[in-house]
Amino acid sequence: MKTPTMGEIADRYRRRADAFDRKVAAIRPDQWNNPSPCEKWTARDVVQHIIDMHGVILRQLDRTLSAAPSVDEDPVAAFRSARADVEAILDDPSLASLECETPTGRMTAEEHIDKVPSADLPLHGWDLARATGQDDTMDPADVEYHWSAITALPVDLLEKYRTPGAFGPGVEVFGPEVRIEEDAPPQDRLLGFIGRDPRWSA
DSSP, rough: OOOOHHHHHHHHHHHHHHHHHHHHHHHHGGGGOOOOOSSTTTTTHHHHHHHHHHHHHHHHTTOOOOSSOTTTTHHHHHHHHHHHHHHHHHTTTHHHEEEEEEETEEHHHHHHHTTTTTHHHHHHHHHHHHHHHHOOOOOOOHHHHHHHHHHTEEEEEEEHTTTTTTTTTTTTTSSSSSOOOOTTHHHHHHHTTTTTTOOOOO
């Protein structure tokens, strides 16, 4: 994959965050405790995870999430506040270009955003959509992006991604691969590769 530019990373994050925001805003009050494809997580837990990962990025820069309603109080406001904190980094070249140590090596803040919370948004957007009966179609550009990135991972790093706790207590990046037919749609094959069952239903 070619190295993305600062503008590409910011634009990609905003597009993905817009799509996730729409899903969060469309959830009915009675759906927040619905189970999700992520074992042991409800729809509300999925949003909390996304916000937590935004906080991880900020900590790398000695920053914290701004004061905001909790996910229990107002999930939409909670996500939008965390999103604004990350966008503030992307909009400031001096912050976006700062290098930091990450579990997968040294990289700039914007690269870390691209690889963690930004990359999480479409995948967990699928979880949220499936949990709450929304359209779960991922943007084909994101499916292609993730497929290219994930299938290019070295075997040892891929195994680390599949090992619970390898990146910290309670952290599981990918689950065991779910076997999917070779002629299945690209989105289904991607989901199966990262451990999701595209046939899952609440």
